[in-house]
Amino acid sequence: MLVLDSITRRFGDRLALDAVSLAVPDGRMVGFVGANGAGKTTTMRIALGVLAPDSGTVTFRGSVPDLAQRRRFGYMPEERGLYPKGRLLEQLVFLARLHGVDRAVATARALELLERLGLGERAQDKLESLSLGNQQRVQVAAALVHDPELLVLDEPFSGLDPLAVDAMAELLRERVRAGVGVLFSSHQLDLVDRLCDELVILAGGRVVAAGEPEELRRARAGSRYALAANGPLDWVGDVPGVRLVESAPGRAVVEVTGAGADQRLLAEAVRRGPVRSFAPVVPSLSELFSEVSR
Amino acid sequence: MNVQRQWWLVADREMRERLRDKGFVFSTLLLLVIVLAAAFLPGLISGGTDRYEVAATSTTAPLLAERPGEGGDVRIEVRTVADAAAAEAAVRAGDVDAAVLPAASGAAEVVGERNVPSGLADVLAERVRSAQAVSLLTGAGVDEATAEQVLTLPPPAQRLLDPNAVDPFTTYLLGLAFAILFLQIVVIFGYSIAQSVVMEKQTRVVELLVTTVPVNQLLVGKIVGNGLLALGQIVLLVAAGLAGLAIAEPELLEQLPSVPSAALWFVVFFVVGFAMLSCLWAAAGAMASRLEDLQSTATPVQMLVMLPFFATFAANDPGTLQTVLSYVPLSSPMVMPKRVLQGDVGWSEPLIALLVIAATAALFVAVARRLYENSLLQTGRSLSLRSAWRRAA
Numbered sequence A: 001m002l003v004l005d006s007i008t009r010r011f012g013d014r015l016a017l018d019a020v021s022l023a024v025p026d027g028r029m030v031g032f033v034g035a036n037g038a039g040k041t042t043t044m045r046i047a048l049g050v051l052a053p054d055s056g057t058v059t060f061r062g063s064v065p066d067l068a069q070r071r072r073f074g075y076m077p078e079e080r081g082l083y084p085k086g087r088l089l090e091q092l093v094f095l096a097r098l099h100g101v102d103r104a105v106a107t108a109r110a111l112e113l114l115e116r117l118g119l120g121e122r123a124q125d126k127l128e129s130l131s132l133g134n135q136q137r138v139q140v141a142a143a144l145v146h147d148p149e150l151l152v153l154d155e156p157f158s159g160l161d162p163l164a165v166d167a168m169a170e171l172l173r174e175r176v177r178a179g180v181g182v183l184f185s186s187h188q189l190d191l192v193d194r195l196c197d198e199l200v201i202l203a204g205g206r207v208v209a210a211g212e213p214e215e216l217r218r219a220r221a222g223s224r225y226a227l228a229a230n231g232p233l234d235w236v237g238d239v240p241g242v243r244l245v246e247s248a249p250g251r252a253v254v255e256v257t258g259a260g261a262d263q264r265l266l267a268e269a270v271r272r273g274p275v276r277s278f279a280p281v282v283p284s285l286s287e288l289f290s291e292v293s294r
Numbered sequence B: 001m002n003v004q005r006q007w008w009l010v011a012d013r014e015m016r017e018r019l020r021d022k023g024f025v026f027s028t029l030l031l032l033v034i035v036l037a038a039a040f041l042p043g044l045i046s047g048g049t050d051r052y053e054v055a056a057t058s059t060t061a062p063l064l065a066e067r068p069g070e071g072g073d074v075r076i077e078v079r080t081v082a083d084a085a086a087a088e089a090a091v092r093a094g095d096v097d098a099a100v101l102p103a104a105s106g107a108a109e110v111v112g113e114r115n116v117p118s119g120l121a122d123v124l125a126e127r128v129r130s131a132q133a134v135s136l137l138t139g140a141g142v143d144e145a146t147a148e149q150v151l152t153l154p155p156p157a158q159r160l161l162d163p164n165a166v167d168p169f170t171t172y173l174l175g176l177a178f179a180i181l182f183l184q185i186v187v188i189f190g191y192s193i194a195q196s197v198v199m200e201k202q203t204r205v206v207e208l209l210v211t212t213v214p215v216n217q218l219l220v221g222k223i224v225g226n227g228l229l230a231l232g233q234i235v236l237l238v239a240a241g242l243a244g245l246a247i248a249e250p251e252l253l254e255q256l257p258s259v260p261s262a263a264l265w266f267v268v269f270f271v272v273g274f275a276m277l278s279c280l281w282a283a284a285g286a287m288a289s290r291l292e293d294l295q296s297t298a299t300p301v302q303m304l305v306m307l308p309f310f311a312t313f314a315a316n317d318p319g320t321l322q323t324v325l326s327y328v329p330l331s332s333p334m335v336m337p338k339r340v341l342q343g344d345v346g347w348s349e350p351l352i353a354l355l356v357i358a359a360t361a362a363l364f365v366a367v368a369r370r371l372y373e374n375s376l377l378q379t380g381r382s383l384s385l386r387s388a389w390r391r392a393a
Helices: A040-048 A088-098 A103-116 A132-144 A162-177 A189-195 A213-221 A261-272 A285-293 B003-020 B022-046 B084-093 B118-139 B144-151 B168-202 B205-210 B215-248 B250-255 B259-287 B291-313 B320-325 B332-342 B348-375 B385-390
Strands: A002-011 A014-024 A029-034 A055-060 A073-076 A150-154 A181-185 A198-203 A206-211 A224-229 A242-248 A251-256 A275-280 B050-056 B074-080 B098-102 B108-111
Touching: A002 A040, A014 A029, A014 A040, A014 A055, A014 A181, A014 A206, A029 A040, A029 A162, A029 A189, A040 A073, A040 A150, A040 A181, A073 A132, A088 A103, A088 A132, A088 B003, A103 A132, A132 A150, A132 A162, A150 A162, A162 A181, A162 A189, A189 A285, A198 A213, A198 A285, A206 A213, A206 A285, A213 A285, A224 A261, A242 A261, A251 A261, A261 A275, B003 B022, B003 B168, B003 B215, B022 B168, B022 B215, B050 B084, B050 B118, B074 B118, B084 B098, B084 B108, B098 B118, B108 B118, B118 B144, B168 B205, B168 B215, B168 B259, B168 B291, B168 B332, B205 B215, B215 B250, B215 B259, B215 B348, B250 B259, B259 B291, B259 B332, B259 B348, B259 B385, B291 B320, B291 B332, B320 B332, B332 B348, B348 B385
Parallel strands: A029 A181, A029 A198, A073 A150, A150 A181, B050 B074, B050 B098
Antiparallel strands: A002 A014, A002 A055, A198 A206, A224 A251, A224 A275, A242 A251, B098 B108
């Protein structure tokens, strides 16, 4: 498990990270979301030891990672980073060897990854001759080629078509099943929702929400209910302990403020006619995100 | 894998990339051709015989007989034509290089189209004058053998006190060759280090690299990779130059036995000097964030090579200034080998100069390392020296 504990970092006068704490357990996929400039990349750089925090600690499996341990991390930087004129296989082998993998193993792994990513034929091509999407796949291969124990991926899915997203997600899932912890950032919230086991939301350099997505939504859902029933619903605001948030013919969203008011509302609705549904409103991830990021 | 070998992986990649670059291979070949040409061409140009054809009338042709004991490399073929007009026509048509025609009162004139090659003019004048002198002397009753003898009196003999002393111009040229080579190769490879650093910044490869390679190792790898190629080029060029001289100008190497040892010292000075300067080039690269910025961040480093190079021109001759510059770390790689060439110094002086460079290199590396490390992940804009220095503090 990678643990960041109260990480604070300033750039000049600007407070980039304010006591950020988060954990990436082994075998879990942690989605990392936040608006541009929220501090995601800085957090990731600090987690990898590329940048030093002003205060706070980073630990991996209980101890502060040294270089040998950090070499077991895999990283995909947001702005990418490979040699445009380098041949695919050669660069992957180079990177793997820098991480301590010997040449033969590195070559075998690189070839296997390229094969899986559909780039087996192009192993000897220069990176710059590939389409952007394919370059992105190579970048993922670069993060995986030394068989890391932890993956930190900054926007791994941006610029990929849906099929490529699925292929990459499957590749990552596989690693997760093998016990690798993955921290990945993304602006595609539906994708994060679909893929992640846990979620960390960063806003203005602070963690504003963290946990399993389902749990987070339920916690936020709390007091809101949606009622669908026949007939006019303008009466619902008159039920004691219930405040009408919005209504449309046949549907109303309310905020329940008093204890037991939800049951009173339901009883009243049933008395007035058939009720088609009555359920707590669970916010979508984007609703959750825009709410906590505000 | 042990950490110590990472720098070698970086150096290895650096060399592969450079060797695969056609521009690099081409420029190496070009330099090689230039060095060989410099060794061989002077001999080729000055050597050989010049052949001329000269038109003459039946009156002037006897004046052009070859003189006994006539030295030099000029061969003249005399073509006798009908009259002066025919001779002038031949000159105009370019069939002959010049014509010798009768002039007023028994004299002769040399006729050329635009000019008469000076070597040819000298020989023609000598022949005509001698022939006329012989005819005047025999006319005055001197027998022809005596007349010839008078005309071929040998010039006073020369006696040289130090015939083997080296032409200062030769040492000047060789010294200049060392200085130019040093400047060229340091700038070429310095730039390629800086470019390689800024490319890694620009493409963000460096973000991946620093997660696994300590910045020191990255810096060392770049310097070693490019340094080995630079050393290879220097050794190749110096060896080609020496071999060229040995074949084309063997007498020069006899006169100047210090050439090989000067060349050896030059290579050693190059290695240490390159180590000293290359780290600064790396720092200049790190301070730029795009290739276009490199020009401005690399200028100060370039000055550190160019200014000492121009300073060496003020120190062509042995003297205090030359001695001082041969110890100043930035200029000593360009000056000390020349002093070895002049035979002024033994082995201890170059050794001391090397130590001075090594000490400077240690200082430069420390400074460059800090600039490099601080700037490496700053990708927004190119950094000023001050902000690059301060950032870590």
